[in-house]
Amino acid sequence: MREDEIIGWLRKGEFAFAPAELRLVSPPADTDNRVGDGILELKWGERSLLFLIQVKTVATPRAMVEAGKQLKAASDPLGLQPMLIYPYLSEERLLKIEENGLNALDMCGNGTVRTSEVSIWRSGQPNQFKERAKPRNPYRGDSSVFARCLLLREQFESLTELREFAISKTPLNRREGESEGLALATASRAVDALEEFLVVVREQRKIRLIDKSTLLDGLKKDYRPPEGNRILGRTSLTPQEIWARLEAEGATGSFASVATGLSSAASYRALSGVTVLSLYVTDLVRAKDLIPLDEGRAFANIELIEERRPLVYFDARKTADGIWSSPIQCWLELANGGPRDQEASQILLSVLKSGNAVSPQ
Amino acid sequence: MITESSFLVDPLLPHLLDIVEQPGAANMMLTGGFGLNLKRHFLAENQVETVVPRSEWPSVRATQDLDFILKMSVFIDRQRADDVANLLKALGYQVDWGNLQFGKPLYDGIEEPRLVVDLISRMPTATEKVKSDGTRVGIGKGSPVHGRATVEAFAVDRIPIPVIAKGRNTAGREVQAEVLVPHPYAWLQMKVRAAHDWYEEREGRMAIMKKHRSPKHCFDVALIVAMMTLDELQGASLLVQEFHEHPEAVKIRTEAEVLFSLPTSPGWIEVRRQSGRELDHNAIWSTVTRSLGL
Numbered sequence: 117m118r119e120d121e122i123i124g125w126l127r128k129g130e131f132a133f134a135p136a137e138l139r140l141v142s143p144p145a146d147t148d149n150r151v152g153d154g155i156l157e158l159k160w161g162e163r164s165l166l167f168l169i170q171v172k173t174v175a176t177p178r179a180m181v182e183a184g185k186q187l188k189a190a191s192d193p194l195g196l197q198p199m200l201i202y203p204y205l206s207e208e209r210l211l212k213i214e215e216n217g218l219n220a221l222d223m224c225g226n227g228t229v230r231t232s233e234v235s236i237w238r239s240g241q242p243n244q245f246k247e248r249a250k251p252r253n254p255y256r257g258d259s260s261v262f263a264r265c266l267l268l269r270e271q272f273e274s275l276t277e278l279r280e281f282a283i284s285k286t287p288l289n290r291r292e293g294e295s296e297g298l299a300l301a302t303a304s305r306a307v308d309a310l311e312e313f314l315v316v317v318r319e320q321r322k323i324r325l326i327d328k329s330t331l332l333d334g335l336k337k338d339y340r341p342p343e344g345n346r347i348l349g350r351t352s353l354t355p356q357e358i359w360a361r362l363e364a365e366g367a368t369g370s371f372a373s374v375a376t377g378l379s380s381a382a383s384y385r386a387l388s389g390v391t392v393l394s395l396y397v398t399d400l401v402r403a404k405d406l407i408p409l410d411e412g413r414a415f416a417n418i419e420l421i422e423e424r425r426p427l428v429y430f431d432a433r434k435t436a437d438g439i440w441s442s443p444i445q446c447w448l449e450l451a452n453g454g455p456r457d458q459e460a461s462q463i464l465l466s467v468l469k470s471g472n473a474v475s476p477q
Numbered sequence: 478m479i480t481e482s483s484f485l486v487d488p489l490l491p492h493l494l495d496i497v498e499q500p501g502a503a504n505m506m507l508t509g510g511f512g513l514n515l516k517r518h519f520l521a522e523n524q525v526e527t528v529v530p531r532s533e534w535p536s537v538r539a540t541q542d543l544d545f546i547l548k549m550s551v552f553i554d555r556q557r558a559d560d561v562a563n564l565l566k567a568l569g570y571q572v573d574w575g576n577l578q579f580g581k582p583l584y585d586g587i588e589e590p591r592l593v594v595d596l597i598s599r600m601p602t603a604t605e606k607v608k609s610d611g612t613r614v615g616i617g618k619g620s621p622v623h624g625r626a627t628v629e630a631f632a633v634d635r636i637p638i639p640v641i642a643k644g645r646n647t648a649g650r651e652v653q654a655e656v657l658v659p660h661p662y663a664w665l666q667m668k669v670r671a672a673h674d675w676y677e678e679r680e681g682r683m684a685i686m687k688k689h690r691s692p693k694h695c696f697d698v699a700l701i702v703a704m705m706t707l708d709e710l711q712g713a714s715l716l717v718q719e720f721h722e723h724p725e726a727v728k729i730r731t732e733a734e735v736l737f738s739l740p741t742s743p744g745w746i747e748v749r750r751q752s753g754r755e756l757d758h759n760a761i762w763s764t765v766t767r768s769l770g771l
Binding site: 382383386387388389390391392414415437454455456457459462463466467472474477 | 487488489490510511514517531533536537538540541583584587590592692693696750751754
């Protein structure tokens with residue numbers, strides 16, 4: 117939906133926000149203001165309030181904050197309240213708007229109006245319009261490698277430096293000397309999206325993390341476990357023998373392995389009682405040749421999961437006892453696990469929030 | 478031969494061994510997730526016959542806290558209280574809350590997160606002359622340790638189960654020590670109540686805690702029963718008779734029925750969700766009824 121279409125709706129009065137009545141006064145009679153799209157009268161019982169409105173179609177947090185700032189600067193000298201108007205506003209967006217001290221309505225019947233005279237909140241009406249050009253999800257798939265980089269280091273001098281950091285932390289890419297999945301264009305789109313979500317700011321070429329909590333929430337919410345083929349069984353090899361074989365194979369340059377986040381949790385001292393060594397491997401057939409096992413659930417002590425994409429190998433930590441997932445991967449798997457796993461995830465979450473470095477033992 | 482317990486290193490075991498190798502630990506009984514974990518390993522290593530065959534046991538995980546039940550004698554004999562407090566102090570634990578929660582940094586050089594030791598107690602009887610304010614047991618007289626008052630732990634002193642903990646302590650020294658865990662009858666009382674509190678909170682019938690009550694206790698109930706031995710089952714029959722009219726036991730029997738009696742009961746649905754496998758409801762529930770005297 118275009119902005120002029122929305123203004124057309126407003127002119128025709130096809131716009132409801134019960135219990136209030138709305139009427140557009142357009143154009144503003146006493147101003148040459150070029151920011152607002154008109155003056156809207158909101159009537160509720162005997163009360164009548166006037167708002168300088170701005171119609172917008174892109175409701176990302178950054179766009180909303182920017183539009184709100186401009187509108188407020190324009191409405192204050194006129195003695196009017198500012199109000200943003202969108203095709204649709206989710207509850208999350210409405211909360212963000214309220215947090216920023218703004219008023220907003222949508223064309224679906226949702227909105228928040230907070231003035232000294234009235235206070236109205238309506239949410240939950242379904243979206244009747246599709247948003248234009250949603251930004252890429254920076255928390256899912258390969259793109260999330262860049263979000264994870266920002267948890268390890270909060271500032272990068274440039275996009276190129278961020279990408280090089282990501283590659284240096286991802287053994288698959290470093291070894292193969294290529295950047296499949298971690299292309300500069302992917303990094304750029306991921307950072308654009310993070311900027312739209314007000315998680316990072318760009319200061320000239322620099323990229324700086326400004327909202328770690330939102331970044332962590334996004335990673336947790338959009339985490340999806342690998343869905344590759346897997347084998348569960350029992351091996352007679354010791355963990356030391358397993359790792360020796362895997363590491364020797366890894367030295368060939370065309371194979372990688374890492375303990376899953378869950379199996380790494382004990383090495384980060386977050387969780388006890390994990391009895392199965394669960395491993396991500398880039399090639400299940402090769403891994404099975406290296407580690408003979410009897411398949412089956414009973415008395416299982418090893419699990420092999422095929423995962424060729426770089427994400428789970430990002431920031432893997434090698435110790436004398438094995439190769440362990442990044443604390444970020446470990447936290448994400450625990451946070452999306454059962455009740456005790458979720459409790460244990462709080463340990464790693466507090467470490468990630470504080471920015472302290474922890475190493476597996 | 479690779480045993481289940483030696484296949485992967487456990488991060489909490491060295492800290493447990495630090496504690497239980499000290500004489501003061503004779504006043505403490507291990508419970509909570511790590512108690513279940515330790516019992517599981519002990520039974521597995523000794524290949525003891527249980528209600529559900531060992532190959533079918535779901536894994537039991539434990540967070541980084543150690544829950545200990547203090548014997549009532551700790552609150553009667555000051556020397557014993559001092560022994561427990563000195564033991565914890567010597568290992569670097571500090572009081573985190575009310576002389577019943579102690580902690581120390583989990584990672585070197587970072588204050589948070591903490592490795593936590595929680596002290597718990599049953600309610601004292603009238604003849605024991607131990608003070609409680611309903612939240613803490615053993616208050617007054619400047620005792621350096623208290624126990625979190627737990628009304629459903631009424632049977633916890635009865636027929637405790639010895640298990641062996643072995644491994645390396647935090648100094649890297651091999652330690653083998655006997656640790657007491659509650660009898661399944663007593664453990665079930667505590668876990669059924671905790672599971673029921675979770676259910677009541679979920680259903681909006683109980684005030685929501687800042688830290689939500691956890692459905693993990695439903696799974697623990699199933700695990701306690703799955704790991705019961707024949708001796709323990711016989712011991713439960715005696716305890717059922719002894720505590721049959723205890724007001725908390727009466728309530729907990731009803732709570733168990735609400736949560737677990739049917740394959741579609743709310744507690745059993747949680748068991749299925751958390752165990753990641755199909756456990757035999759009939760085997761578990763029939764043992765619960767026998768163990769609690771339903």
